[in-house]
């Protein structure tokens with residue numbers, strides 16, 4: 001599944017970034033590398049964007065960006 | 077010759093797979109992650125502090141997020157207005173009333189020619205004294221409060237909460253941040269737009285930054301809100317309503333920012349949006365004393381110094397146009413008469429428009445200029461000398477001067493508040509816009525667009541009020 | 546992990562220009578600048594704006610919001626604005642201090658995630674590092690988010706060995722239950738790593754000592770050499786690096802420049818076109834590296 005579909009109460013592991021160039025670089029700048037554990041932490045009051053928790057930091061992604069990040073749910 | 081090198085590079089590049097850049101970067105990040113994992117001993121359970129988490133749940137909540145935003149910003153303005161009242165009055169009594177009278181006595185006793193006394197004491201000194209009394213207290217309160225919010229880490233949360241509005245209007249996600257920097261100073265806000273990647277979105281942020289009320293304009297809003305808007309409700313509510321009216325103008329400014337961004341990004345500044353990125357830093361307890369100290373020493377005094385440097389020559393100009401006579405009336409009277417029709421259409425008056433002309437270099441001196449012009453010209457109609465008027469020592473007195481000598485109404489005050497939001501940027505900001513854009517065209521747009529909007533909005537409000545009221 | 550200087554790069558580390566004409570000012574330890582460390586009497590004097598003469602230029606680089614401006618203020622006594630959000634500083638700021646008898650000019654830079662910049666503030670930072678030729682680059686990193694900060698450290702290490710890593714915000718790391726092994730990092734990166742908490746003035750003496758040591762040394766570690774896994778890429782980089790070195794002899798890291806050109810980095814292409822890249826090489830009255 002992609003990051004935007006991940007349920008709020010679960011954690012996932014990033015498996016792939018489905019984007020290229022500057023956009024991909026910025027995602028990696030923000031710590032989204034394959035193998036990293038991630039969870040959806042806060043949703044903006046207006047519905048978008050969403051803040052994700054990655055290694056103890058909060059990174060904000062808009063919906064179209066989250067759709068390019070593939071994740072696999074972690075076991076509870 | 078050196079393009080040989082670029083040609084070589086291009087040739088070699090063609091032979092490589094086209095995602096080679098991505099792969100190099102990826103291996104760099106993988107190396108970094110490996111190095112980090114061998115260097116850090118992590119206790120994941122405590123990764124994000126529970127306090128931070130709880131705060132964020134509230135400050136970005138669907139309902140409470142906006143409530144908190146409103147309460148915090150309203151609180152800052154209310155604190156500023158309530159806290160500034162007493163020191164402002166004290167400074168007024170000290171500098172404007174007593175200081176002015178004393179200095180006048182000194183000059184007269186020294187036998188200075190009356191035009192020298194007039195120019196230096198009634199012009200230069202009075203204008204600077206007014207600026208200090210009007211500006212110093214609110215700045216000394218507003219800057220530290222705002223800096224505390226900034227140090228705490230609240231500003232990115234505002235950007236997070238409002239992002240969808242900015243995204244929908246085609247603006248960059250960080251425009252919310254540059255907008256908030258503009259609340260201190262638009263020139264600083266314009267420079268802050270460097271954090272925005274694409275030129276298109278940066279131009280939008282630059283052009284709309286003027287809709288963030290800067291420090292030079294707060295005093296005008298605060299004074300109008302206090303004297304006229306706060307006065308229509310019972311005294312117990314006056315402070316809250318006054319603060320509310322200031323916040324209303326700020327919110328209107330955000331609305332105008334979004335509307336103008338929307339229009340620009342769908343017309344002349346169309347194009348791709350750049351990569352979005354925002355981080356929410358951990359909340360950090362602000363360093364209270366250091367913040368107080370630096371915001372007073374650095375920002376407040378710097379801003380005040382600039383205001384004084386602008387006020388001194390403006391004071392001289394005001395005195396000169398008020399006292400140089402052409403035919404049967406002063407230069408100021410002629411100018412005001414000429415501007416009066418336009419002023420009427422805008423629901424303002426000739427004095428206000430003349431003040432805006434005199435105060436092109438800096439917004440800070442609008443209020444002193446308006447009051448001094450009203451007094452100078454009002455003196456002719458009411459038949460009293462400026463000194464007499466000035467003995468009235470507080471906000472209410474200023475209000476009564478404006479009402480009796482200037483013929484002001486609630487409409488005048490409200491439209492002045494609107495015009496304060498919607499008029500050309502100050503000279504420093506215009507210069508900064510030029511430096512950052514290197515484009516005469518965009519500098520002109522950023523300068524003229526707000527004032528065109530101001531004319532439109534003020535004339536509409538005046539028309540509607542006159543039609544129905 | 547590629548070891549520091551593991552794949553010895555042959556190009557000489559450029560000798561810091563300004564220090565040549567002011568050699569005599571190292572009176573604390575004549576003839577041996579790095580000995581200034583051991584004299585023990587080294588004291589910090591904040592100089593504020595300090596225009597004019599200086600012996601060394603020190604640049605403060607790092608990711609956004611890691612405390613660069615806070616370090617700058619602690620060292621210079623100035624009051625550069627700090628704020629708890631990424632992007633507070635958007636232009637370079639300069640100040641000065643003296644330490645161990647030498648005068649330093651310190652440059653505060655906007656935060657940047659990498660040297661592959663995309664915005665105007667990041668350009669400022671990158672140009673200062675690539676073309677400003679600082680004698681020491683202090684990379685301020687956030688100890689609580691090391692994996693996010695290390696890519697920049699590695700990138701900077703690929704262009705120069707004159708690096709000190711300021712491992713800032715260790716107070717927050719402690720609160721978050723993180724411990725960072727600075728000794729391990731020092732070994733891996735081949736440059737000093739100084740744990741500190743700039744806001745509380747913790748670790749400043751160690752940082753100063755490390756800066757003085759790197760500024761004074763004649764043989765800083767060589768830039769990290771990248772060996773690319775993809776053989777085609779490796780070949781292309783090597784070939785182009787040869788041309789870069791031929792065209793601009795003395796450029797600190799031709800392989801890095803070659804890679805950027807292969808990726809079509811417009812900033813570097815412009816530097817090639819207008820010859821700015823050549824200026825990188827000019828002060829290279831090549832100093833033979835001991836060993």
Ligand SMILES: Nc1nc2c(ncn2[C@@H]2O[C@H](COP(=O)(O)OP(=O)(O)OP(=O)(O)O)[C@@H](O)[C@H]2O)c(=O)[nH]1
Nearest residue numbers: 610611612613614615628632633634656742743744
């Ligand atoms: N707890 C703690 N906070 C710190 C420390 N150093 C800096 N800070 C805080 O971190 C925040 C960012 O500091 P700055 O110095 O503005 O960071 P910067 O790296 O210059 O940021 P940019 O200019 O945006 O790139 C501020 O709120 C500082 O007060 C530290 O050692 N400990």
Ligand SMILES: [Mg+2]
Nearest residue numbers: 613614633634
């Ligand atoms: Mg900074």
